[in-house]
Every structure is written in structure tokens, then in C-alpha cells.
Amino acid sequence: xxxxQNRTRVTSHDVAALAGVSQSAVSRAFTLGxxxxxxxxxxxxxxxxxxxxVPNSIASSLITRRSKTIAIILGNIDNPFYILVLKAFIxxxxxxxxxxxxxxxxxxxxxxxxxxxxLGYQVDGIVLTSAQISTRTTSLCLDRGIxxxxxxxxxxxxxxxxxxxxxxxxxxxxxxxxxxxxxxRFAIVKGDPMxxxxxxxxxxxxxxxxxxxxxxxxxxxxxxNSVYDDACKAVLQAYADGAAPLPDAIFGVNDIxxxxxxxxxxxxxxxxIPEDVMIGGFDDIPEGRRAPYELTTIRQPIDEMVDETLKxxxxxxxxxxxxxxxxxLAPTRLIWRKTIxxxx
Amino acid sequence: xxxxQNRTRVTSHDVAALAGVSQSAVSRAFTLGxxxxxxxxxxxxxxxxxxxxVPNSIASSLITRRSKTIAIILGNIDNPFYILVLKAFIxxxxxxxxxxxxxxxxxxxxxxxxxxxxLGYQVDGIVLTSAQISTRTTSLCLDRGIxxxxxxxxxxxxxxxxxxxxxxxxxxxxxxxxxxxxxxRFAIVKGDPMxxxxxxxxxxxxxxxxxxxxxxxxxxxxxxNSVYDDACKAVLQAYADGAAPLPDAIFGVNDIxxxxxxxxxxxxxxxxIPEDVMIGGFDDIPEGRRAPYELTTIRQPIDEMVDETLKxxxxxxxxxxxxxxxxxLAPTRLIWRKTIxxxx
DNA sequence: GTGAAAGCGCTAACAT
DNA sequence: ATGTTAGCGCTTTCAC
Numbered sequence: 001x002x003x004x005q006n007r008t009r010v011t012s013h014d015v016a017a018l019a020g021v022s023q024s025a026v027s028r029a030f031t032l033g034x035x036x037x038x039x040x041x042x043x044x045x046x047x048x049x050x051x052x053x054v055p056n057s058i059a060s061s062l063i064t065r066r067s068k069t070i071a072i073i074l075g076n077i078d079n080p081f082y083i084l085v086l087k088a089f090i091x092x093x094x095x096x097x098x099x100x101x102x103x104x105x106x107x108x109x110x111x112x113x114x115x116x117x118x119l120g121y122q123v124d125g126i127v128l129t130s131a132q133i134s135t136r137t138t139s140l141c142l143d144r145g146i147x148x149x150x151x152x153x154x155x156x157x158x159x160x161x162x163x164x165x166x167x168x169x170x171x172x173x174x175x176x177x178x179x180x181x182x183x184x185r186f187a188i189v190k191g192d193p194m195x196x197x198x199x200x201x202x203x204x205x206x207x208x209x210x211x212x213x214x215x216x217x218x219x220x221x222x223x224x225n226s227v228y229d230d231a232c233k234a235v236l237q238a239y240a241d242g243a244a245p246l247p248d249a250i251f252g253v254n255d256i257x258x259x260x261x262x263x264x265x266x267x268x269x270x271x272x273i274p275e276d277v278m279i280g281g282f283d284d285i286p287e288g289r290r291a292p293y294e295l296t297t298i299r300q301p302i303d304e305m306v307d308e309t310l311k312x313x314x315x316x317x318x319x320x321x322x323x324x325x326x327x328x329l330a331p332t333r334l335i336w337r338k339t340i341x342x343x344x
Numbered sequence: 345x346x347x348x349q350n351r352t353r354v355t356s357h358d359v360a361a362l363a364g365v366s367q368s369a370v371s372r373a374f375t376l377g378x379x380x381x382x383x384x385x386x387x388x389x390x391x392x393x394x395x396x397x398v399p400n401s402i403a404s405s406l407i408t409r410r411s412k413t414i415a416i417i418l419g420n421i422d423n424p425f426y427i428l429v430l431k432a433f434i435x436x437x438x439x440x441x442x443x444x445x446x447x448x449x450x451x452x453x454x455x456x457x458x459x460x461x462x463l464g465y466q467v468d469g470i471v472l473t474s475a476q477i478s479t480r481t482t483s484l485c486l487d488r489g490i491x492x493x494x495x496x497x498x499x500x501x502x503x504x505x506x507x508x509x510x511x512x513x514x515x516x517x518x519x520x521x522x523x524x525x526x527x528x529r530f531a532i533v534k535g536d537p538m539x540x541x542x543x544x545x546x547x548x549x550x551x552x553x554x555x556x557x558x559x560x561x562x563x564x565x566x567x568x569n570s571v572y573d574d575a576c577k578a579v580l581q582a583y584a585d586g587a588a589p590l591p592d593a594i595f596g597v598n599d600i601x602x603x604x605x606x607x608x609x610x611x612x613x614x615x616x617i618p619e620d621v622m623i624g625g626f627d628d629i630p631e632g633r634r635a636p637y638e639l640t641t642i643r644q645p646i647d648e649m650v651d652e653t654l655k656x657x658x659x660x661x662x663x664x665x666x667x668x669x670x671x672x673l674a675p676t677r678l679i680w681r682k683t684i685x686x687x688x
Numbered sequence: 689g690t691g692a693a694a695g696c697g698c699t700a701a702c703a704t
Numbered sequence: 705a706t707g708t709t710a711g712c713g714c715t716t717t718c719a720c
């Protein structure tokens with residue numbers, strides 16, 4: 001079926017020769033909507049098939065200055081929420097004939113290195129989730145007409161576009177659920193202290209509690225570092241051996257930390273949920289819906305957020321320029337399951 | 345800090361002009377180990393910094409025919425095991441200055457489309473996990489000198505290299521653990537029927553059971569489709585309302601399905617684990633270690649497998665040719681936790 | 689509608 | 705060690 005290692009690759013010239021046309025005709029045959037007769041296109045495509053010709057996208061990118069690839073920089077790949085986001089981006093971009101460069105970066109360190117690298121690959125856009133970026137790098141991208149979108153995070157003073165959900169509002173929603181359930185003493189398992197996502201959720205939550213007359217001293221803050229293990233350990237450390245009495249309600253600033261808190265409380269501390277302590281999360285990842293958790297949480301509309309991001313990318317691609325500082329705020333809503341008592 | 349949209353991008357010529365050298369000198373300044381004086385390189389790098397010059401990797405790829413990018417095609421992104429694999433690849437490739445194109449593909453459909461696409465981007469290698477590929481596409485890649493590696497799967501008659509773990513042996517290991525625990529009646533929650541991974545694990549498991557004198561009729565097979573939800577539902581359907589008596593032992597062909605089985609049995613069927621029914625998994629994902637599961641399972645050595653894959657990729661890159669049909673088999677081992685009774 | 693010609697921004701001989 | 709030259713494989717005017 002296949003020939004021996006044919007060292008020399010097949011180019012549009014080879015196809016042109018076989019089909020008896022010019023090299024530019026071959027190019028046109030592969031470009032939808034270019035002026036070429038159907039008859040000729042068919043003949044060229046046939047020749048291409050015979051030779052197993054695949055157009056060289058690298059050469060094409062060099063000249064068109066668009067690579068049909070988007071870079072996605074992930075800060076916390078251990079959080080299933082961001083896998084959901086990654087999956088949504090990959091699938092939707094694939095559908096529209098684009099591919100994605102996936103990078104991971106320590107949430108605490110800067111994404112600048114990764115960005116400089118993809119800059120050389122002429123990516124058509126950069127999506128950044130939970131990672132830092134300098135304003136210098138941002139304007140470098142923007143100057144070159146490469147849109148950069150902060151997904152679920154923002155950087156004050158940055159020109160990058162941002163797409164995020166209403167983290168403050170979500171925090172408030174959860175606070176209200178706890179208040180209605182008559183909780184008096186609270187704990188918050190916080191995520192990355194540098195990230196606006198965690199900050200905003202904590203702020204909205206606390207704000208609403210204070211409005212309801214809860215004393216600040218009745219709200220304990222615990223560092224969960226955005227991951228299951230740390231959240232689990234932190235809760236354990238805070239309440240093991242009666243170090244402190246268990247609070248009435250715990251807010252896990254994301255679902256995966258809420259799950260860590262649940263496991264610590266139920267399996268290590270031997271308390272019941274929601275009878276002894278109530279727990280609320282944020283994100284609504286599928287894992288939280290499973291039988292051992294049935295987590296009451298705040299849902300982020302991933303699809304809407306991803307679509308909105310794609311829209312910004314598309315506009316940039318069509319107009320050939322970046323519209324700086326677009327800002328989309330998606331609504332959140334409370335999903336009742338079983339970790340918060342529901343007032344009758 | 346940043347100038348207005350400067351439409352015209354900066355190239356090596358601009359840097360050359362500013363530094364007062366030839367354009368090729370600029371190229372050399374950015375290529376480690378090329379003959380250029382330290383003094384001149386410094387001067388060029390300085391000029392480059394002033395202009396925020398980033399070498400155009402696209403142009404470089406066009407000429408060197410190597411893009412420093414690897415494509416990873418994921419069949420089942422819902423299985424956390426493959427996220428672990430993806431993460432390992434991304435991190436290790438990033439370290440060595442390479443980036444990855446991530447693709448997802450329905451495990452049942454073929455990866456051919458995705459492969460044809462990356463072929464145009466001159467990728468330096470393709471890693472395929474749980475997805476089909478035609479032999480025609482395989483030899484197309486191999487002919488062009490692009491190594492393709494099947495990760496944890498193989499295709500009889502294919503020339504692609506494969507790196508996988510000893511799935512048959514792992515299945516046997518688990519069967520032995522069950523035999524020692526005196527199980528008599530078994531169930532297997534199977535994964536993708538087309539995938540060699542599931543097939544091999546089932547085969548090893550069954551084989552060992554038969555050797556121990558278990559009758560084939562004492563081994564029930566259930567379709568779990570490689571995902572949590574389907575496994576959970578299938579187990580429920582098989583045993584709800586006493587449709588059939590619960591078996592002594594269930595083999596979840598991967599951890600995520602074993603977790604689905606655990607939740608179904610404990611929360612829906614109200615049986616105890618391991619007292620009423622024992623459960624074993626395969627993969628050893630972190631989720632299985634958590635308090636609600638503590639799953640006894642077979643560990644796959646991800647790091648070893650990824651490193652082995654990288655080695656094949658590197659050899660191909662250095663020698664400029666693909667050594668067809670390399671085959672690495674990684675050992676598995678049993679990790680005892682709490683879902684199988686341990687004989688004293 | 690079609691072909692010829694001119695590059696895209698870089699690397700790799702080839703001289704010097 | 706350095707500059708000059710010739711492309712990598714394609715897209716895109718520009719004539720016809």
C-alpha cells in the first residue's frame with residue numbers, strides 16, 4: 001500500500017505537474033471560494049489524492065499570517081473545571097478547523113514565557129486561565145494584533161479582554177442559602193490568594209453575610225490552595241481534636257475543595273452533612289453530582305463563557321484588529337442538592 | 345509603554361539594521377552553538393530586546409521541516425487517567441522547548457481527520473490514545489518521517505510504535521487478589537469494546553479465573569463504556585430489584601468505572617464494600633484514593649510510559665527517520681487499599 | 689478563469 | 705566569524 005520512505009515530500013508543484021496545471025491553480029483548488037472552474041478543481045483534487053498530497057499549513061501561515069491555532073494556557077489542570085473548559089475549547093475550535101496549543105503554567109508564576117513562545121508561532125489568539133501575565137507581554141500581543149483573553153480572571157489595568165462569571169454574585173447567592181438555613185458560624189476554604197476568582201467569591205460571600213448581621217469574627221478563613229488535597233488537610237487541621245468547634249456552614253470556593261472538605265468532615269471528623277455542618281461549592285463540576293457528594297453549588301455557564309470567548313476571537317480574526325478590553329460577565333445560579341438544608 | 349498598533353511586525357532584518365549586522369547574524373545569534381562572537385551576539389540580542397523581536401518559528405519550521413510541536417490525540421478526555429497522561433506530556437515537552445497540539449476524538453471514530461490536519465503542520469510526532477487509526481494514515485505519517493505512537497493501545501498489523509502497560513498481566517493480578525479473598529462469583533464492567541486496553545484486561549482477568557477452576561458461567565460481563573455514568577447505570581440495571589444476586593467481586597476495567605460501580609452498590613443498592621461485594625480497579629488515578637473510595641487497583645506507571653514515548657520521539661528527531669514498530673511494555677502492580685478483603 | 693512572478697521570514701550552504 | 709545567496713511551499717497581485 002505505501003511506498004518506501006520517499007524522502008522527498010509532495011508539494012503543490014508535484015500535484016500541478018500531474019494534473020497539468022499551474023501551481024497556483026493547485027492552491028486555488030484547495031481554497032474555498034477562489035475563482036477556479038469546477039472541472040479543473042476536480043482534476044486537481046484527484047491528482048492530489050493520488051499523491052497523498054497534504055497542503056503545507058506552515059507555508060500557508062507564513063504568508064497569510066494566520067495559523068488557525070489558538071493557545072490555551074492552563075493554570076490549574078488539577079481542577080476538573082478547567083478540564084471541562086479545555087474540552088469545550090478544543091471541541092469547538094476543532095469544529096471550525098482550528099487547533100489548540102495547550103500549555104500548563106504554575107498558577108503562581110507568570111505565563112509570559114509560554115506566551116512569548118506561542119507568539120513566534122503566530123497564533124490567532126491566546127486564552128489564559130488562572131495564571132499571571134505582565135502588562136508588558138499583554139501589550140506586546142495586542143500590538144501584534146493577537147487577541148488575548150483572560151478566562152475567569154482579570155488583571156486591573158490590563159488591556160486584555162476578559163470573559164468571566166459573576167463570582168461576586170455567586171458568592172452572595174451561596175451566602176443567602178446559608179443564611180436561610182439559619183447558619184450562624186462560617187468557614188471559607190479559599191483558593192489561590194493571587195487569583196481574582198477566589199478573591200471575588202470570598203468577597204461576595206462575606207459581604208452578604210455582614211449585611212445579614214453576621215459578625216466578621218464568626219467567619220473563619222482557611223487556605224485550600226484551589227486543590228482537593230490541601231482543602232482536605234486544611235479542614236482537618238482546623239477542626240481535628242476539637243481545635244475549634246465545627247462551623248455551621250463551609251463555603252468551598254470551588255467544588256473540588258468543597259469535596260475535600262466533605263470527605264474530611266464525614267470520613268475523618270465523623271460529622272454529618274448537612275445535619276452537623278452544611279457545605280456549598282462553586283463551579284458545578286460533574287464529580288460533585290455523584291452519590292458521595294451531591295453538592296449544592298453555584299453553576300458557572302461554561303458553554304456561554306466559551307462561546308463568548310470564541311466570539312471575541314472571531315471578531316479579531318475578521319477585522320484583523322484587536323478590540324481591546326472587551327468584558328463579558330456571565331450570570332451564575334444556585335443548584336440545590338443535598339449539602340445545604342433547604343428551608344421549608 | 346506600548347506603541348500604537350504598529351501594523352508592521354519586526355523581523356530579523358529590522359534587528360540586523362539596528363545592530364548594524366547582516367540578517368544571518370541575527371539568525372545565528374538566536375541559534376545556540378552557531379559560530380558567532382559573544383560580542384556580536386550580545387549586541388544583536390540587545391537590539392532585539394529594544395524592538396521586542398520574537399523570531400518567527402513558522403518561517404523557521406518551513407525551512408528546517410521541524411516544528412518542535414507534538415500532536416496528542418485523546419480519545420476519552422472524561423477519564424482522569426488520560427488527563428494525567430496529557431499533563432505529563434505537556435509538562436515534559438514544555439521543558440524541552442516543545443509545545444503540544446491537543447485533539448479530542450470520539451473513541452469509536454477514527455483519528456484520521458485530526459492526523460491529516462496536523463500533518464500539514466509538520467508536527468514532529470503524533471501520540472494517539474484510545475482512538476482508531478487506519479493503516480493507510482499510519483503509513484502516510486511513517487513515509488513522511490513523522491513518528492506515530494500508540495499509547496496504551498495497539499493495532500494489529502500496524503507499523504506504528506506502541507507504548508503500553510501489561511494490561512493482560514494486570515488483569516491477572518487482580519484476578520489473583522479476588523481468588524485469594526475467596527470470591528466465587530464475578531462481574532466485569534468492561535470499557536470500549538473496540539479498544540485493546542479493555543480487551544486485554546478482561547482477557548487476563550478471565551484467563552486467570554478459569555485457571556483457578558472458576559466456571560465461565562460464574563463470570564458476568566457488563567458494558568460500562570469506559571465512563572463513570574454508564575458503569576454506574578449498568579451495575580444498577582444488572583442488580584437492582586434482585587434482577588440477579590450481587591457477585592462476590594467486581595472488576596472495573598478502569599478506576600473511573602470502578603468508582604461508578606462503588607457508588608451504585610453502596611448508595612443505590614445499599615450493599616457494603618468489601619463485606620458484601622469486593623471491587624477492584626485499574627489505573628490508580630488519584631480520585632480512587634479518596635476517602636469515599638479507597639480503591640484497590642492496578643497501577644500503571646505513567647511516568648515510565650511517557651518517558652518511553654518521549655525517547656522514541658527523540659530518536660526519530662535525531663536520526664531523522666522513524667524506527668518502525670518499537671514496542672514498550674511497562675509492568676503493572678497491585679495497590680492494596682480497602683475494596684478487596686485482604687487474606688490474613 | 690488562469691499562469692507568471694514576487695515574496696512571507698527565516699536557515700543553510702557557500703564564499704570570504 | 706561573517707556576509708551573500710538561494711530557497712522552504714505556499715498565497716497573492718498582476719496581466720491576460
